[in-house]
Amino acid sequence: MSTTKLIHSLPIDPLTGSISVPIHQTSTFVQDAPGVHKGFDYARSNNPTRKVLEDTIALLEEGDAGFAFATGLAAIDAVLKQLEYGDEIVAVEDIYGGAFRLFTHIYQKFGIKIHYVDTTNADNILEVINEKTKFIWIETPTNPTLKVSDIVKIAVIAKAFNALLVVDNTFASPLSQKPLLLGADIVIHSATKYIGGHSDLVAGLVITKTKALSEKIKFIQNASGGILGPWDCWLVIRGLETITLRFERISYNAQKVAEWLLENDIVAEVFYPGLQSHHNHDVAKKQQKGQYGGVISFSLKQDTEEAALQIVTNTKYFKLAESLGGCKSLICLPSQMTHKSIPREKRLQSGIKDSLIRISCGIEEVEDLIEDLKQAIHKVNSINLVTA
Numbered sequence: 001m002s003t004t005k006l007i008h009s010l011p012i013d014p015l016t017g018s019i020s021v022p023i024h025q026t027s028t029f030v031q032d033a034p035g036v037h038k039g040f041d042y043a044r045s046n047n048p049t050r051k052v053l054e055d056t057i058a059l060l061e062e063g064d065a066g067f068a069f070a071t072g073l074a075a076i077d078a079v080l081k082q083l084e085y086g087d088e089i090v091a092v093e094d095i096y097g098g099a100f101r102l103f104t105h106i107y108q109k110f111g112i113k114i115h116y117v118d119t120t121n122a123d124n125i126l127e128v129i130n131e132k133t134k135f136i137w138i139e140t141p142t143n144p145t146l147k148v149s150d151i152v153k154i155a156v157i158a159k160a161f162n163a164l165l166v167v168d169n170t171f172a173s174p175l176s177q178k179p180l181l182l183g184a185d186i187v188i189h190s191a192t193k194y195i196g197g198h199s200d201l202v203a204g205l206v207i208t209k210t211k212a213l214s215e216k217i218k219f220i221q222n223a224s225g226g227i228l229g230p231w232d233c234w235l236v237i238r239g240l241e242t243i244t245l246r247f248e249r250i251s252y253n254a255q256k257v258a259e260w261l262l263e264n265d266i267v268a269e270v271f272y273p274g275l276q277s278h279h280n281h282d283v284a285k286k287q288q289k290g291q292y293g294g295v296i297s298f299s300l301k302q303d304t305e306e307a308a309l310q311i312v313t314n315t316k317y318f319k320l321a322e323s324l325g326g327c328k329s330l331i332c333l334p335s336q337m338t339h340k341s342i343p344r345e346k347r348l349q350s351g352i353k354d355s356l357i358r359i360s361c362g363i364e365e366v367e368d369l370i371e372d373l374k375q376a377i378h379k380v381n382s383i384n385l386v387t388a
């Protein structure tokens, strides 16, 4: 969608002409007669500020309807609540850690069975899918090793088995990848990342393809109540106004940084879907419209935590923090931060080496980002010289 269409889809307030969407900070709405109102009765069920956000994300993902939740995990939770005892899920094996925790420690207890498979090869799904499978659940690209799965191929399998395809689209953003147009049924975003875009809130979104699914999620949103409040809705709307500019710049920066890392002597592997060398670059190119986002992971030839620590603690612009998708660049060490709770053995299996560093490029000038990494990498080199 064009930026023009996106920003002009945000309504001008009909009462006052306010060009910015009003924040409707209210719990209830006065009715003309019992049950006769202007479309709003109670703020858990609906709120005019939230409605603007929900309509805008539905437009951007080209779905039937959008729903805003307090966090990305609350959005995931709402989608899961459609399941019944005995239902099964086939999920991408390196799923977001918070989703893994929710699946394993909460939903498994309610009789939901989860099969984790490497979905980068869609055929692996066929090994475990069966008549009880209600969802195929993927993230593409994944965190932190940026594995890419073929949405079109997996959607065909989902249809054949009467299962729904759920895509967590957080890492691609709605700009580069529109899963609903590729055959998915439900899209999820942690709006905490690219959509909010300023590292200043947590929020989640669900977008549905059909009216029937929209009605189900609407019911759950109201029944469970994990909604996003009007102030945060307003911040996410403001994020959406500039997402095209930010995502373009972030993707441009990351592509340059990834290419630079690939040429660096101390770097062993670079994971970025925009690189020719990426395992599923062809699929990424097809479904991500040439914009691959800001997250890059790389490991070091000297595969030790000490070497990686030298880098992550010596950057100036890349701030040491979890999360991604904001204006400021971030750097983290998954084995000691985001993925610390996963046993080392299992981490290594999924490609998270001790020296694996994840960066999230922001909107700074790319020359500054490269210079910053260069001086931090130099610190590792000088240590090597001392110990040699």
Ligand SMILES: *Cc1c(COP(=O)(O)O)cnc(C)c1O
Binding pocket: 071, 072, 073, 074, 096, 098, 099, 139, 143, 168, 170, 171, 189, 190, 191, 192, 193, 202, 203, 204
């Ligand atoms: C961050 C993230 C989530 C969880 O979102 P929160 O807003 O932190 O609850 C879910 N999926 C992916 C891929 C994420 O990166």
